[in-house]
Amino acid sequence: MNIIIRSTSFLLNGNPLWDKLTKNTKIDFSNYNDLFSNTKKKTFDFEILLIFSRDILDQFSINQKNQKNKLNKIVKAIESRAKLSKDTKYLIFFSSYYFNNLSENIKTNLSNNIKNFFSDKIYKSSKNNDNIYYIDIDNFFSEIGFNLCFDNRNFYHLRCPLSLNGLEIFIKTIKNTIETICYPKKKVLLLDCDNTLWGGVLGEIGMSNLILGQDGIGQAYKDFQKAIKKIKNLGIVLVLLSKNNEKDVRNVLRNHQDMILKENDIVAFKVNWKSKSHNISELSKELHLNSDSFVFWDDNPIEREVVKKTHKKVEVINPDKNVENWSRQLLEYKHFYKNKITKEDKVKTIQYQKRTKFLKEKNNSINEKNYLKSINLKPEIVSLNKSNYLRAEQMCGKINQFNFSTKRYNINQLKKLDYCKLINLKDIYGDHGRVGLFGLKVFKNFIFVDLFLLSCRILGRYLENWIYQEIVKLQKKLKKSKIIFEFKPTEKNVVTKNFIKNIKLKKIQQNELKKLKSLNNFQINKKSVYYENDKYFKNQIISIYEDR
Amino acid sequence: MKIDNKKIENIVKKIFKINKVKNLNNLKIGSLKNWDSLGNFNLLLEIEKEFKIKFSNMDFTSIKSIKKLKEILKKY
Numbered sequence: 001m002n003i004i005i006r007s008t009s010f011l012l013n014g015n016p017l018w019d020k021l022t023k024n025t026k027i028d029f030s031n032y033n034d035l036f037s038n039t040k041k042k043t044f045d046f047e048i049l050l051i052f053s054r055d056i057l058d059q060f061s062i063n064q065k066n067q068k069n070k071l072n073k074i075v076k077a078i079e080s081r082a083k084l085s086k087d088t089k090y091l092i093f094f095s096s097y098y099f100n101n102l103s104e105n106i107k108t109n110l111s112n113n114i115k116n117f118f119s120d121k122i123y124k125s126s127k128n129n130d131n132i133y134y135i136d137i138d139n140f141f142s143e144i145g146f147n148l149c150f151d152n153r154n155f156y157h158l159r160c161p162l163s164l165n166g167l168e169i170f171i172k173t174i175k176n177t178i179e180t181i182c183y184p185k186k187k188v189l190l191l192d193c194d195n196t197l198w199g200g201v202l203g204e205i206g207m208s209n210l211i212l213g214q215d216g217i218g219q220a221y222k223d224f225q226k227a228i229k230k231i232k233n234l235g236i237v238l239v240l241l242s243k244n245n246e247k248d249v250r251n252v253l254r255n256h257q258d259m260i261l262k263e264n265d266i267v268a269f270k271v272n273w274k275s276k277s278h279n280i281s282e283l284s285k286e287l288h289l290n291s292d293s294f295v296f297w298d299d300n301p302i303e304r305e306v307v308k309k310t311h312k313k314v315e316v317i318n319p320d321k322n323v324e325n326w327s328r329q330l331l332e333y334k335h336f337y338k339n340k341i342t343k344e345d346k347v348k349t350i351q352y353q354k355r356t357k358f359l360k361e362k363n364n365s366i367n368e369k370n371y372l373k374s375i376n377l378k379p380e381i382v383s384l385n386k387s388n389y390l391r392a393e394q395m396c397g398k399i400n401q402f403n404f405s406t407k408r409y410n411i412n413q414l415k416k417l418d419y420c421k422l423i424n425l426k427d428i429y430g431d432h433g434r435v436g437l438f439g440l441k442v443f444k445n446f447i448f449v450d451l452f453l454l455s456c457r458i459l460g461r462y463l464e465n466w467i468y469q470e471i472v473k474l475q476k477k478l479k480k481s482k483i484i485f486e487f488k489p490t491e492k493n494v495v496t497k498n499f500i501k502n503i504k505l506k507k508i509q510q511n512e513l514k515k516l517k518s519l520n521n522f523q524i525n526k527k528s529v530y531y532e533n534d535k536y537f538k539n540q541i542i543s544i545y546e547d548r
Numbered sequence: 549m550k551i552d553n554k555k556i557e558n559i560v561k562k563i564f565k566i567n568k569v570k571n572l573n574n575l576k577i578g579s580l581k582n583w584d585s586l587g588n589f590n591l592l593l594e595i596e597k598e599f600k601i602k603f604s605n606m607d608f609t610s611i612k613s614i615k616k617l618k619e620i621l622k623k624y
Binding site for chain 2: 012013014015016153154157158164
C-alpha cells in the first residue's frame with residue numbers, strides 16, 4: 001500500500017510514532033504545507049490531508065468572507081484531484097482548534113462557523129465523489145482533551161501544532177479509518193439472547209424479570225439493541241443463536257415492551273438446545289453464505305471458545321466486560337462499515353427472510369420443477385443507468401459464490417463493456433431487486449463473457465440457466481460462432497463450477513487459447529480457465545420460466 | 549535528575565533507527581545519518597516523553613548534543 005501524508009503544518013516525519021501506522025506500508029510526506037502538488041511517484045492508494053484552520057486562516061481577523069473564500073478554494077482543489085485519480089482515496093482531516101476564546105464563543109462562534117462551513121462543503125463533495133472521506137479530527141482530539149493534544153511550543157519551534165499525544169491520536173485515527181474502509185465486510189451478526197440482548201436468564205427468571213429498559217444496566221441493554229437495529233438497517237442480517245425455547249424467546253420479542261428488536265428484524269431463529277457450532281453449520285447452508293461472513297456475539301466465554309475452535313472463519317467478538325460500552329463497541333466494529341448504502345441494503349432482512357421461506361417450501365415440495373413453475377418467476381433484463389450504478393459496482397465487488405471471473409470492476413470499467421446488463425427478479429415471494437449481472441465483449445467471431453455473477457440469496461431458481469439462454473439468444477442474433485467464458489477458480493465459487501458442468505461448457509485447449517491471445521483486446525488471465533459453449537446443449541430447465 | 553545512560557542510549561537507537569551506539573557522549577547533531585535538525589526535534593520530544601519533563605524554550609533550542617543534553621537534564 002502507498003500512502004502520502006500532506007498537511008498545512010509540519011507533522012514530524014521520521015518520528016517513530018509513524019511506524020505504528022502500518023507495517024507493510026510505504027509512507028511518503030509531501031513538502032511542508034504542500035497539499036496538492038504532484039509527486040514524481042506513481043499514484044497513491046491513500047492521500048491523507050490534515051488541514052489546520054489556523055494555518056490557512058488568519059485567526060486574528062474578523063473578516064469571515066475572505067476566510068471562506070480560502071476554504072472554498074481548498075475544497076474545489078480536493079474535488080478536482082479526486083476526480084482525476086479515482087483509484088486514490090482522499091481522507092480529509094480538519095481541525096479548527098486554536099484556542100478557546102470565550103468572548104468569541106459568546107458572540108459569534110467564529111471557529112465553529114468556519115468548521116461548519118468547511119464540513120458542509122466537503123460532505124457535499126464526498127457525496128458526489130466516492131473516494132473522498134471527511135473526518136473531523138477534533139472529535140478524536142477532544143476525547144483526551146485539546147490541552148494534551150496541542151502544544152504551542154511545538155507550533156512556534158517546529159511548525160507542528162500537535163504534541164506527541166496529538167500526533168499519536170492522529171496516526172491512530174488514520175489507521176482506523178483505513179481499516180474501516182478496507183476491511184472485508186461481514187454480512188451476518190449472530191446474537192446470543194440471555195445476558196446479551198437482555199440481562200438475566202429467561203428460562204430461570206421469566207420475561208417480567210428480565211433486565212431490560214430499567215434505569216442503569218437495563219438501559220444499556222436497550223441501547224445495545226438500538227445499535228443492533230441500526231446495523232440491521234445498514235444491511236446486516238441478524239440471527240438469534242441461543243440455547244432457549246424458541247417459543248419463549250419469540251414471546252419476549254413480541255410482548256416485552258422494552259424490546260427494540262422484533263421478530264421481523266430477525267432472519268433466522270436458531271433458538272434450540274443444539275450446540276452453537278452445529279447451528280452455525282446449518283445456518284451457513286441455509287443462507288448460502290460462507291461462515292467467514294459471520295460475526296458471533298455472545299457474553300459466554302465458553303461458547304466463544306467452542307465457536308473459535310470449530311468455526312475458525314467466524315469472527316468471534318470479545319464483548320467489553322461492561323455492557324454499558326457494547327453499543328459503541330458494536331457501532332465501531334470495522335467489518336460492518338459501509339461507505340455506500342444501496343436500496344438492496346435497506347431491505348436485506350426482508351430478502352433473506354423470503355429466501356429462508358423459499359428454501360423451506362422448495363424442500364417440502366415433491367416435484368421441484370412444478371413447484372418452481374408455480375412460484376411465477378419473472379426475470380427482467382435492465383440496462384446500466386445512473387440509478388443502478390452503485391448496485392452494479394457493489395455486486396461486482398462482493399459476490400463470490402456464483403461468479404465466473406471474480407473481476408472486481410468499478411463503474412467506469414463496467415461502462416466500457418459492449419454489453420452490461422443487470423437482472424431483476426420477481427416471484428410470489430416478492431421483488432428480489434437486482435440480483436444478477438453479466439458483462440460481454442463482442443469480438444469478430446465470438447462473444448466473450450467477461451462477467452457473469454448472481455447473488456447467492458437467489459440461487460436454487462435456475463436463474464443462471466435463464467441468463468445463459470439470453471446470452472445464447474444474443475449470440476444467434478449477432479451471428480457469432482461461439483460464446484467464450486472466463487472462469488477463475490477460487491475457494492468460494494464451487495457453485496459456479498457445478499453450473500459449468502451442468503450446462504456442459506467445453507474447456508478451451510492451450511493451442512486454441514494461443515489464437516485468442518493474438519487477438520486485439522483479448523487478455524488471457526493465467527489463473528483463469530476458459531470455456532466455450534456446447535451448441536447441442538439443451539437448456540431444458542428454463543421451461544420453468546417459459547411454459548406459463 | 550539522575551542521568552540514566554542506558555535510557556538515553558535506547559532513545560537514540562529508537563529515534564535514529566540504529567542497532568548500536570558507539571561513544572554515546574560524543575554524539576551530536578550531524579554525527580548520525582538521521583540526526584539533522586528534524587531528527588533533533590524528534591529526539592528532544594522523545595526525551596521529554598520518556599523522562600516525563602518539559603524543556604524550557606531556552607533549553608529546547610540549545611540542546612544539540614548528548615553532552616549538552618545530559619548537562620541540561622541534571623537541572624530537571
